Amino acid sequence: xxxxxxxxxxxxxxxxxxxxxxxxxxxxxxxxxxxxxxxxxxxxxxxxxxxxxxxxxxxxxxxxxxxxxxxxxxxxxxxxxxxxxxxxxxxxxxxxxxxxxxxxxxxxxxxxxxxxxxxxxxxxxxxxxxxxxxxxxxxxxxxx
Numbered sequence: 001x002x003x004x005x006x007x008x009x010x011x012x013x014x015x016x017x018x019x020x021x022x023x024x025x026x027x028x029x030x031x032x033x034x035x036x037x038x039x040x041x042x043x044x045x046x047x048x049x050x051x052x053x054x055x056x057x058x059x060x061x062x063x064x065x066x067x068x069x070x071x072x073x074x075x076x077x078x079x080x081x082x083x084x085x086x087x088x089x090x091x092x093x094x095x096x097x098x099x100x101x102x103x104x105x106x107x108x109x110x111x112x113x114x115x116x117x118x119x120x121x122x123x124x125x126x127x128x129x130x131x132x133x134x135x136x137x138x139x140x141x142x143x144x
Contacts, residue, residue, distance in 0.1 A: 039140035056096030062141035070110035097131025
């Protein structure tokens with residue numbers, strides 16, 4: 001079932017992917033979290049102060065909240081509404097996983113919205129290929 005969902009997500013993101021790959025990334029290297037670092041924190045139960053948001057087709061990473069694909073204005077509003085009352089210093093990690101994060105059509109709108117809202121500790125999960133390759137295939141913790 002995960003493979004079918006992954007393939008559907010890949011197809012849905014392809015057109016937006018082509019557009020996004022020409023835009024510069026709005027985050028710094030210090031704002032990118034390696035999957036093994038986040039996975040270790042999840043395993044050690046050290047994520048109670050971290051909000052992990054899926055802004056793509058499905059919430060794969062264990063403990064992540066599904067906001068829907070952030071290139072859809074309704075889902076972006078859902079994300080903004082979800083976080084609006086949080087402390088602006090809260091660590092927030094966003095990921096999609098439909099494609100490489102630096103060309104993803106969902107990461108930029110979510111990241112930019114959170115920064116514009118005043119959040120000071122927004123990070124991106126480093127998904128250089130896709131969530132299957134960079135998370136699931138490594139047996140990192142998933143929402144089942």
